[in-house]
Amino acid sequence: MAVRDDEAQEVLVALLAIVDPDRAPRWAGSILDHHASLNAALVAREATLLPLVDGEAKAVAMLAAHRRAALFLLREKVAAGPIVATRHELIDYCRQLMAHERDEQVRVFFLNGRRELLAEEVIARGGPEGVTVRPRQILARALEIGACGMVLVHNHPSGDPAPSDLDRRFTRKLAVAAETLGLRLHDHLIVARGGQHCIAID
DSSP states (O other), rough: OOOOOOHHHHHHHHHHHTTTTHHHHHHHHHHHSSSSSSHHHHSSHHHHHHGGGOOOHHHHHHHHHHHHHHHHHHHHHHHHSOOOOTOOOHHHHHHHHHHTTTSSSEEEEOTHHHHHHHEEEEEEBBTTBBBOOHHHHHHHHHHHHHHEEEEEEEETTTSSSOOHHHHHHHHHHHHHHHHHTTOOEEEEEEEEEEEEEEEEOO
16 A cells, blocks of 8 residues: 555654654655655765755655664565565565666575575666676675575666566576576566566566
């Protein structure tokens, strides 16, 4: 269920009121007018938020702390069981973490033989139009930490989670290369503002 605008306003007011209860409603309104959603506001850069809160750095720090705490709780749920791209916990975490980023990034969840989390790392960062990453970067890191499998996640800053032909080719290439090393690419999840898509591993 999507959070309504008035609910987002209430959340922001409650957070910002800790800093200044009198200015909190105006700040919250300005932030939501400027950003498309509560999520977009929480991932916004400090430079874009400061003018909306009268330059009050404590207010921006409060929003950053809230986001960090929320992500920590979501990540705890992800790490509590086997990592599977179709698990709601993983989707929620990755969408909160990556869907509103302006630049594309590739994140890998390295797993043991029971699909339990060994490590979570950003392997590559790019720009709004894409990111460059090679299968050997991912596989070398997997072997280094003794992983048996991986779940790959990347974001589409455009907002459309539909995979490109390049996404599909890269997925297949990585899966084949992993298999030759005794590793397994379990899933490749794409997250965006418009939703998510899991590329099937043949």
